[in-house]
Amino acid sequence: MKLSKFTFDLPENLIAQNPSKERDEAKLMVVHRDSGKIENKKFKNILDYFDEGDVMVLNNTKVFNARLYGRKEKTGARIEVFMLRELNSEMHLWDVLVDPARKIRVGNKLYFGEDDMLVAEVVDNTTSRGRTIRFIHEGTSEELRRILDLLGETPLPKYIKRKPTDDDKDRYQTVYAKHEGAVAAPTAGLHFTPELLKRLELKGIDFAEVTLHVGLGTFRSIEVEDLSKHKMDAEYVKIDKTAAEIVNKAKLANKRVCAVGTTSMRAVETAVSANKLLKPEEGWTNLFIHPPHEFSICNSMITNFHLPKTSLIIMVAAFAGYDLTMEAYKKAIKDKYRFYSYGDAMLII
Numbered sequence: 001m002k003l004s005k006f007t008f009d010l011p012e013n014l015i016a017q018n019p020s021k022e023r024d025e026a027k028l029m030v031v032h033r034d035s036g037k038i039e040n041k042k043f044k045n046i047l048d049y050f051d052e053g054d055v056m057v058l059n060n061t062k063v064f065n066a067r068l069y070g071r072k073e074k075t076g077a078r079i080e081v082f083m084l085r086e087l088n089s090e091m092h093l094w095d096v097l098v099d100p101a102r103k104i105r106v107g108n109k110l111y112f113g114e115d116d117m118l119v120a121e122v123v124d125n126t127t128s129r130g131r132t133i134r135f136i137h138e139g140t141s142e143e144l145r146r147i148l149d150l151l152g153e154t155p156l157p158k159y160i161k162r163k164p165t166d167d168d169k170d171r172y173q174t175v176y177a178k179h180e181g182a183v184a185a186p187t188a189g190l191h192f193t194p195e196l197l198k199r200l201e202l203k204g205i206d207f208a209e210v211t212l213h214v215g216l217g218t219f220r221s222i223e224v225e226d227l228s229k230h231k232m233d234a235e236y237v238k239i240d241k242t243a244a245e246i247v248n249k250a251k252l253a254n255k256r257v258c259a260v261g262t263t264s265m266r267a268v269e270t271a272v273s274a275n276k277l278l279k280p281e282e283g284w285t286n287l288f289i290h291p292p293h294e295f296s297i298c299n300s301m302i303t304n305f306h307l308p309k310t311s312l313i314i315m316v317a318a319f320a321g322y323d324l325t326m327e328a329y330k331k332a333i334k335d336k337y338r339f340y341s342y343g344d345a346m347l348i349i
Contacts, residue, residue: 001291003225005322006309008329015159015307016342019171023193027337027344031328033320038328040335043191043345046302052204054256055247057264057298059186060209062177064145065152070110070120077103079110081120081133082155083148084183084215085236089141093123093134097216101129113151145180155183157219157341159307172341181213181236187341188261188302206250208243212236212267212285222309227290232311234284237267244271244278247297251277256349258300262315265289268297293318300349305332305339320348 020026024044031038066083080099087093098104104122112118124132137144154164154172174189217233224230247268250257259265269289271281276296288311301319306312317325328346337344
């Protein structure tokens, strides 16, 4: 499968700049893999497609305020610092992206907040925009994170052409977010409300929570035409015994097991046992799912609408089939579905 097959014209006005007024009022496209039938619904209608004993796999990662703005020593130049992940909690070392990168060299100091509340030193170059920085802070890692949360802002993707608001702190987070570590939201889950989750629970649907801290690797552009040669950045994943047992019980009973989002799907496909069941897992995954791929755990999937030539639409095509995926996207554009993080949703069954 070639990257160029995932090119399509997406009108810019369909890239959602704001969330829907109510989470579960977003549109829902239902795609039936067996018949090729495509339906237009509302997200709250998802109740109609699940029955007692079915399972939804939720990614309970929590987004942190990953985007900081600092000043370079001496020149005072404004520098954007995008936090990726903590490398060493005792030494306060972080993997970051800086912009503009050409101005930032090893040894430079960066100052953040009023009265230089926080200072960091650049200690290494990792990529053209990547740096390792060390925060000069005498407190604990937890205390540093509180300061970073205070100084940082919600890391809305760059294609959202506005500044984050207080509303984004809530809406760019799933209602079941628990474990902080993501720099982007697992967006398929943004459509769930506490009320909808309760209604699903009352209908007998079970929930299996996994953690995959979404990093920029999920969104990094693919530079190779041959998809088998693309290398994903590693992201932290954790699946506990309880989640594995919930999923396997449903699988063995031939129930519907639904990955809520591409990140949940990557998490469970990383942890497949020899007998094609889900096993507990903790570590890092760089799994890149592209056609052809034999899915072992989930037989349905909820996902948002993704941009052309991204790893996300490529995974959807691996699950739904290339032709059906492209047909669904053509219909989504015609019917004016909203795309990407704050956009509408697709259920593939």
